[in-house]
Amino acid sequence: MAQLDESIELKVLAFDIFGTVVDWHGGIRAEVERMLPGVDGSAFALAWRAGYKPAMRAVMDRLAAGEGGFTLVDELHLHILDEVLREFSLDDKLDRDGRRELNTAWHRLPAWPDAVEGLTRLKSKYTICTLSNGNIGLLTEMAKRAGLPWDCVLSAEVFKAYKPDPRVYLGAAGVFAVSPGQVLLVAAHQDDLTAARGCGLRTAYIERPFENGADRPKDVSPDPANTFHARDILALAEQLGC
């Protein structure tokens, strides 16, 4: 584990959301199986999620080329859903309203069991916020349903760029008028954490071995570059003395 420089006081904990705080695989799988009986909800969820990064990259490429505007993740999700339904030969199984309803399954994802208590403890000592590519409306509805006690909902939408663009990580420090080293990015994904460290943030890895489903355990081994490595958000609260 990297040494925590105690001379820089930690102020803000910024959380990745999908996979880190909420269970996207379990939530999407359940809603797919409810709305499309007989379909393999797990495979569908994995395909939907797989379309996410390429869709964001395409938006950022268009923005960099001066074409098109920033796009909310709700809209990207709906576009990917159309593609996945075609891929699964389900195009005739869901009309426009049904697609819109299924699309908001991302607003209704269940929190991991440790999340609400862990965040509540961390909130007693730090400012806790989302730092997700999800749009503000999505994150707000999710928090309200799941009881996630954010001090503030920050999103790519505020900065008009998606993670891992530096504008998002540095933007979070700017919003709270603190130095990047006073922000801890908390995430279950090493690539997100690596990009945050590149901007001077401190980082905490959260193990979510079953993020991709119970039968697809992922590698959750520690990267010594992170400031913290914790089994879950409660364990992180413990490490931070909350």
Next chain:
Amino acid sequence: MAQLDESIELKVLAFDIFGTVVDWHGGIRAEVERMLPGVDGSAFALAWRAGYKPAMRAVMDRLAAGEGGFTLVDELHLHILDEVLREFSLDDKLDRDGRRELNTAWHRLPAWPDAVEGLTRLKSKYTICTLSNGNIGLLTEMAKRAGLPWDCVLSAEVFKAYKPDPRVYLGAAGVFAVSPGQVLLVAAHQDDLTAARGCGLRTAYIERPFENGADRPKDVSPDPANTFHARDILALAEQLGC
């Protein structure tokens, strides 16, 4: 009172903050008198607040002319503070650090006594958010200290425009993917409410007769154009069945 069109379901309550939810006059007065003993804290607070609208207008004029960027209210407040200290012949009484400390008095404003309970009740039925010209960091620190239970902190900072610019009111509806008529702007200022109605939002006026100090009662008579008129936020919760 305007008739509430029951066919449009209200979803989001967006709150003006300074004066509506928190007592800027009382809070600034107390901090000025603490940091600058002997100074008339009430007159100082009124002068500081008086600089606010012209400062925002100047930023918007420069933006419209393609000059300069959007400016956070923390920075505007600091600039106005410099002017007010000169005006009060107190230039030598506060150094740079002292000015920065006094400037964050806006982050520490006390909530009106009805605010926390009123918002908590309204939150049970609606999405409640800030819709203030204050910046996100300011509003987040204020909420954390005062216990204001926002679902989401929205700010002019998100839309890169200050109220009464239509982008702010319409932006709030856009964030939550609802029609303007599904958003209720709650404010103690008729000009803010008038601008919101111009964008199709519904409006609630909150009486804050002593917003400008106990010895400067303001006119709080109803404007029939508003959808609701309430003594305070608890009374609004009552009217909305919360």
